[in-house]
Amino acid sequence: MVEQLPSRWSSERLLISDVEVSDIAELQSLYDTSRYIQQWDGQENDPNYVKNCLEQGNLPPGGTLKNYRIQSIRTAVEDRKIGLLSVYHGYPAENVLYLEFLYIQSGVQKQGHGQEMMSALTRQLAGLGYHEIRINVALKNWPALRFWFKSGFSQISGIYGDVEHTSTSFANIELIKTL
Numbered sequence: 001m002v003e004q005l006p007s008r009w010s011s012e013r014l015l016i017s018d019v020e021v022s023d024i025a026e027l028q029s030l031y032d033t034s035r036y037i038q039q040w041d042g043q044e045n046d047p048n049y050v051k052n053c054l055e056q057g058n059l060p061p062g063g064t065l066k067n068y069r070i071q072s073i074r075t076a077v078e079d080r081k082i083g084l085l086s087v088y089h090g091y092p093a094e095n096v097l098y099l100e101f102l103y104i105q106s107g108v109q110k111q112g113h114g115q116e117m118m119s120a121l122t123r124q125l126a127g128l129g130y131h132e133i134r135i136n137v138a139l140k141n142w143p144a145l146r147f148w149f150k151s152g153f154s155q156i157s158g159i160y161g162d163v164e165h166t167s168t169s170f171a172n173i174e175l176i177k178t179l
Contacts, residue, residue: 010120012076013076014113027072030103031049033105034103060091069087070084071085072085085101085117086100091134095132098133130179132177135174138172156175157174
C-alpha cells in the first residue's frame with residue numbers, strides 16, 4: 001500500500017493539516033462560501049459537510065474511512081484558514097489519489113494559492129509513490145475546468161450525468177493528472 005499524505009505538511013505560503021473537531025464550525029463557514037458552485041453541479045448545500053467528512057468521510061464505492069482525509073489549508077504567515085482539501089487514498093487503484101474537494105475561499109482566490117497548493121500536493125504524492133491524481137469537475141464550472149487544466153489535469157477518464165444540456169441538467173467530467 002502506498003503511504004498516505006502526512007497529517008501536517010506545507011508549501012511556501014501554506015500550511016495543510018488534518019481537520020480537528022475544534023475546527024468544524026470555522027471550516028463549515030468557509031465551506032458554505034462555496035455554495036455558488038451549486039449553480040454548476042446541482043448539488044444541495046450540506047450544512048454538516050465538514051463534520052460528516054471528519055466522522056464518516058466522503059467515500060467512494062467500497063471505500064473505508066482509514067483511506068480518507070480532510071485537511072484545512074491555512075496561510076503560513078497569518079495562520080488563517082483559507083481552504084479545504086478532501087482526498088481519498090487508493091481509488092480507483094492503489095497508486096491513485098482521488099481529490100474529492102479542493103476549495104480556496106473566494107476572497108483569496110486569484111492570488112496563486114490554488115496553484116501553489118496543487119504544486120505542493122503533486123510533489124508530496126510523487127514522493128509517496130502515487131502515479132496519478134483524479135478529480136470530478138462539473139462541466140458547467142468553467143473556472144474550475146480552466147484551473148484543473150492549468151494544473152496539469154489533461155486526461156479525461158469519462159463524462160457522467162445528464163445526457164442533454166438544460167438549465168436544470170448537470171454532468172461531470174473526471175480528469176486525470178499523471179505524476
